[in-house]
Amino acid sequence: xxxxxxxxGTRIRQAxxxxxxxxxxxxxxxxxxxxxxxxxxTGNSRxxxxxxxxxxxxxxxxxxxxxNGASSNSETYLDKEFSELLKxxxxxxxKLIYKLAKTIAENE
Numbered sequence: 001x002x003x004x005x006x007x008x009g010t011r012i013r014q015a016x017x018x019x020x021x022x023x024x025x026x027x028x029x030x031x032x033x034x035x036x037x038x039x040x041x042t043g044n045s046r047x048x049x050x051x052x053x054x055x056x057x058x059x060x061x062x063x064x065x066x067x068n069g070a071s072s073n074s075e076t077y078l079d080k081e082f083s084e085l086l087k088x089x090x091x092x093x094x095k096l097i098y099k100l101a102k103t104i105a106e107n108e
Contacts, residue, residue, distance in 0.1 A: 003067065006043030011066050013041040015059040030054045 016026050027037040030051055039045035047055070056063050086094050 004043075005040075005046055008047075008066055009041040009043040011061075012047075012055060012059070015055075015061045015066070016041075019059055021059070026055070026058065029058050 016023070023034050023037050023041070027034045032051065036045060040047045052063060052066065055061075056066060086097065089097065
C-alpha cells in the first residue's frame with residue numbers, strides 16, 4: 001500500500017482545525033517550522049514517524065486515521081478491510097469466516 005501524502009496532509013489539517021489550532025501552534029509544539037507543516041499539510045513534504053506520532057498525540061487522533069483513514073473509534077473502521085479480505089477467500093473459507101464471526105458475536 002503506497003502512502004498518499006496529499007491525503008495524510010489533508011487529514012492532519014482537518015484534525016488541527018477541529019482542535020481550533022493554528023499551524024503556528026502545532027508547529028511550535030512539535031518543533032518544526034510553520035513552512036514545513038504547511039508543506040506537509042499540502043502533501044509537498046513527507047513527515048517522519050516521530051513527528052507523525054507527536055501530531056497524533058497533540059491532535060488526539062490515531063496514526064491509523066492519518067495514514068489510511070481508519071479510526072478505531074468508528075463503528076465501521078474495518079468494513080473495507082474485511083470486505084477486501086473476504087474477496088480474496090474461496091467461498092468455503094468465506095463461509096467458515098462467517099460462521100466463526102457469528103459464533104463470536106453471539107457469545108459476547
